Amino acid sequence: KAGVTQTPRYLIKTRGQQVTLSCSPISGHRSVSWYQQTPGQGLQFLFEYFSETQRNKGNFPGRFSGRQFSNSRSEMNVSTLELGDSALYLCASSPEQYGYTFGSGTRLTVV
Amino acid sequence: AQSVTQLGSHVSVSEGALVLLRCNYSSSVPPYLFWYVQYPNQGLQLLLKYTSAATLVKGINGFEAEFKKSETSFHLTKPSAHMSDAAEYFCAVSDQGLTGGGNKLTFGTGTQLKVEL
Numbered sequence: 001k002a003g004v005t006q007t008p009r010y011l012i013k014t015r016g017q018q019v020t021l022s023c024s025p026i027s028g029h030r031s032v033s034w035y036q037q038t039p040g041q042g043l044q045f046l047f048e049y050f051s052e053t054q055r056n057k058g059n060f061p062g063r064f065s066g067r068q069f070s071n072s073r074s075e076m077n078v079s080t081l082e083l084g085d086s087a088l089y090l091c092a093s094s095p096e097q098y099g100y101t102f103g104s105g106t107r108l109t110v111v
Numbered sequence: 112a113q114s115v116t117q118l119g120s121h122v123s124v125s126e127g128a129l130v131l132l133r134c135n136y137s138s139s140v141p142p143y144l145f146w147y148v149q150y151p152n153q154g155l156q157l158l159l160k161y162t163s164a165a166t167l168v169k170g171i172n173g174f175e176a177e178f179k180k181s182e183t184s185f186h187l188t189k190p191s192a193h194m195s196d197a198a199e200y201f202c203a204v205s206d207q208g209l210t211g212g213g214n215k216l217t218f219g220t221g222t223q224l225k226v227e228l
Contacts, residue, residue: 004154031214043201043218056215090154094214100145100205102154 002026004093004103012109018079021106025072025093031055032074033100034066037088046089049074078108086110113138113204117219125227130174130189132222134202137183143205144185145216146176150198158200161185172196197226 005024013019025032033056034046045058049068066076072093078085086109092100118133136142143162147155159170166178176187185202202219 006154033214033216035216042220043203043216045215045217048214050214058215092155092216099160100157100214100216102147102156104154107152 004091004101006089006091006103006106008106009104010107010109012111013081015081015083015110017081018077019081019108020075020077021089021091021108023074023076023091023093023103025074025091026101029093029095029101030072031094032068032072033092033094034074034076035090035092036060037090037105038086043090046076081110083110113142113206113217115202115204115217115219117200117202117222119222120220121223121225123225123227124192126194127191130187130192130196130224132187132200132202132224134176134185134187134219135183136185136202136204138204144176144178145203145205146170146174146185146187147201147203147218148198149201149221155201158187192224192226194226194228197224199223 007022031050033048035043037043047066048056052068063079068074088105088107090105092102094100114137116135145160146158149155158174159168161168161178169175174189199221201221203216
């Protein structure tokens with residue numbers, strides 16, 4: 001059974017640019033969540049999508065957005081990148097009830 | 112709001128010794144609790160989860176955790192540490208089950224486990 005796939009694994013962007021990260025959940029999982037991990041702030045919840053609808057949102061500025069497609073694949077977008085957006089972005093997929101499987105993450109570096 | 116506190120950002124044990132990583136939670140309703148492990152440059156791997164069934168939960172790689180409501184704790188233990196256990200461990204609480212909560216994990220700050228020969 002394939003796990004959660006995140007692409008790309010590494011990304012370097014320039015301040016002011018925008019970036020799109022992709023997440024393919026485990027087959028059959030309808031919920032996809034995104035988390036940001038930084039040394040200073042730890043693991044922070046960004047948002048969760050379920051059946052193409054955003055069901056929950058963390059405390060991040062509007063520059064951070066996401067979406068989910070009909071096949072449950074999800075993308076997150078960060079516009080107008082700032083140096084502080086450098087982080088490991090983790091995607092997790094879940095079936096209907098309490099199970100969270102994480103991908104290997106996308107390491108974003110903003111220069 | 113739910114929260115998790117992990118006592119000790121760094122824990123060092125000898126190989127073969129008991130591993131004890133502490134986690135205390137705050138929740139106004141029965142929580143769902145999780146332990147994850149993260150190896151360098153990797154994502155999070157689920158070790159075990161508590162979902163209101165048995166209070167003693169057994170996970171992978173010989174780890175287990177006991178849910179103690181009176182102490183609001185969910186400490187992670189392993190009887191005998193192995194070098195391969197060296198990693199960062201995160202305790203997390205989920206608000207799943209709350210009305211409109213959806214799936215959201217709130218993580219502790221993590222505990223770096225070092226295993227020495």
